Amino acid sequence: MKKVFCLMLALCMVLALAACGGKTGDDPAPADTGSSAPADTGSDAQQPADAGGELISVGVINNDPNESGYRTANDAAMRATFNEENGYKATFYNNNDAAQQIATAQQMIQDEVDFLLLSPASTTGWDTVLQDAQAAGTQIILFDRMLEADESMYVAAVVSDMPAEGQTAVDWLAAQGLSEYNIIHIQGHMGSDAQLGRTGALDEKVAAEGSWNYVTQQTADWDEATARTITQSVIDSGKPFNVIYAENNGMARGAVAALDAAGITHGKDGDVIVMGFDSDKWAFEEVLAGRWNYMGLCNPLQADTVDSIIKDLMAGNAPAQKITYTPEQGFDCDTLTQADVDTYGT
């Protein structure tokens, strides 16, 4: 029995190494990239570059693909774009810990990658990495998340405009014309870009309008089960509410489970308005079926934009603007169509 498991673990490690690609075979951190990665990496990892001269070498540092459906789609898109078929020799690293990300970034810079694609887990602490990169001639492109640094330290950023997402959602909610807004606000991981943006707009509105109130405002850390517990506790307390503003789809799903258990109607003709964010296909379907009212799209597919920026840079053209925002919009149950679901669902 234990032999089988030794074998399994060994297999995982081998796969993890394979997933890291040829270049970082001796990278100190491959085990972390780990067994989460191997399944969909296939093509980019199996054959280490033999025609190395023509390939653009990129290091991709991202968050843990298991964090959310959004991240899974984001990571998969990056891996689908940056591979040998598209002219890249790519090294991938996934971790939610900024310190680990920074250590790996420094390793990649020492390995002299041409481009470092970065989705930082935290907005601060990257100064030395940015300076090292500049000294080594490695160009940094941020994707999905921003960090706190002078614009001159990176060549481009392709990110989601989180404050705009929050504003769009709040404007939509205001347009529903309820006489009173009693909101259960379920926040994401405190301090993350997405949480700050999506909370900001709502906080402003609640402070400004007398008829907008928080019934509760708590973080569920992106966790469905915690969101359910928070909603359940509001229901148990008997306080009236008519809006659930959850900062991602998973948490909205958790909140809806609590509503269902208490027999509270929600969605199109229901008593409670349900709002979620991100791009999950199943959530689109909830909206389409009228069980939810609104979903703020947060587009995880930045890979193509990053790809074209790199190709432009290689051709000697600087990107048109420093920060490119991915196109985003809000969808509600009255206007969403199956075509939208197919286009944007991930």
Next chain:
Amino acid sequence: MMTPVKNPETKVKQPGESFFKRLIRQQLFIPFAALALLVIFNLAADPSFFAVTIKENSLGNPVLSGNIISVLDNASELVILAIGMTLVTASSGGQDISVGATMAIAGSVILRIACGGQVTADTLQAPLFLAVLAGIVATALFGAFNGTLVAYFKIQPMVATLIMFTAGRSIAAWINNNQLPIMNDISFKYAGTFLPGIPVPTPIFITAFVILVFWLVLRFTTLGLYTQSVGINANSSRLNGLDPQMIKLLTYVILGVCVAVAGFIRVSRSGSINYSRIAENIEMDAILAVALGGNALSGGKFNIYGSILGAYVIQFLTTTLYKYEVPSTALPAYKAVVVILLVVLSAPVVRSKMAGLRLQARAGSIAKEAK
């Protein structure tokens, strides 16, 4: 001396006569006191906390609703884990810190089989019991892996289980090809929500059943006794004909089964899974429940009911904090304060002092009565 748990319960109060019973009473004293404190606080602050009403859920079934029901319901996973964790603690003198990660594995296996490999399934693709059975087998094997490292390779439990703690969630993701499967079949959710026509949440029944099973096992088999003696002194129990390594391994496998049941309840609540968030940090709560139950984390004698009570205390505390809208970022800090209090109170030094005080008080009252 060797079978303290099996001592018949009598309510003799004379100090000195039944030393062991007083010890047990003292062990359960802390979690009971904590529970009583929470109940009194809630009664004083807002008696409606204990209101239980009947509502109709979205399927038209009448269901019970209220904070107390929520506590019993939401504590289910933790209670089941705490039971297994108590046995592991008693036999090996250490804790399994991988239970959250292996819960992710159990959930992943169950969903993989129930969804038949699809990302979204509207009906069960395989019989539910098959999926659950596969989940149980999977985590029992991972439990055996942990147990082997602890029992046969003599690795510190925390270090041995660190492997699965680190790798577990990645393995869980790998089982489903990094997809996040969603199961929409209503019958899949019975175990995590309500059975049709029954107003009590199903997890409460599952937990009661698990507790009953362990009560029977500990009452009618030698598992408890053996676990305890291995934990107290592995060498002398070997000299007495026990196989300490096998018993340690067995406790880890039992914990593995508990993990699968808890994992099933968790994924069954919503029909979906998020590998890096599901049951995050639950291992710490499970260990805390064992400690709150007055069990020595260094192994040996144990009281499974203490741990169960400890788990309910933790959930009661969490629900209370939610009710008073303590921001959930501050929740761990509040929990920490309570934990410090309880741990200090249950420290042997403090307890012997308290016992001394109580003895004095009792002596005083007896003296008064005599007068």
